[in-house]
Amino acid sequence: MSDWEIWLVIGVLALATAAARSSFWLVGHHITIPKRVQEMLRYAPACALAAIVAPDLVLVEGQPLLDLSNIKLVAGIVATIFYLLRRNMLQTIVFGMLFYTALRLMHVF
Numbered sequence: 001m002s003d004w005e006i007w008l009v010i011g012v013l014a015l016a017t018a019a020a021r022s023s024f025w026l027v028g029h030h031i032t033i034p035k036r037v038q039e040m041l042r043y044a045p046a047c048a049l050a051a052i053v054a055p056d057l058v059l060v061e062g063q064p065l066l067d068l069s070n071i072k073l074v075a076g077i078v079a080t081i082f083y084l085l086r087r088n089m090l091q092t093i094v095f096g097m098l099f100y101t102a103l104r105l106m107h108v109f
Contacts, residue, residue: 053076056072057070057072057073057076058070058073060072071100071103071104072100074103075096075099075100075103076096078096078099079092079093079095079096079099082095082096
């Protein structure tokens with residue numbers, strides 16, 4: 001691609017993003033979203049986060065690795081168990097990162 005094509009793509013994507021984000025502000029009061037759709041949208045952030053985090057936990061060098069040598073997966077499972085016991089997200093993040101760091105520093109796996 002040439003430089004002008006790259007800048008054109010960036011400009012079009014910026015306009016598309018601005019149009020998509022401002023559309024609710026411009027016509028949001030004219031549109032009513034059904035209650036069922038509103039209930040489903042509550043789960044969108046959690047689904048997006050899972051879609052970002054899950055591949056990082058499971059993939060090692062582009063290949064799925066589902067055993068104890070994958071310390072990211074082990075730390076993720078332990079952090080999930082911690083969250084289920086404590087129900088505190090900030091503590092879970094701190095605990096998960098400390099556990100992951102400890103596994104990396106111990107060179108056990």
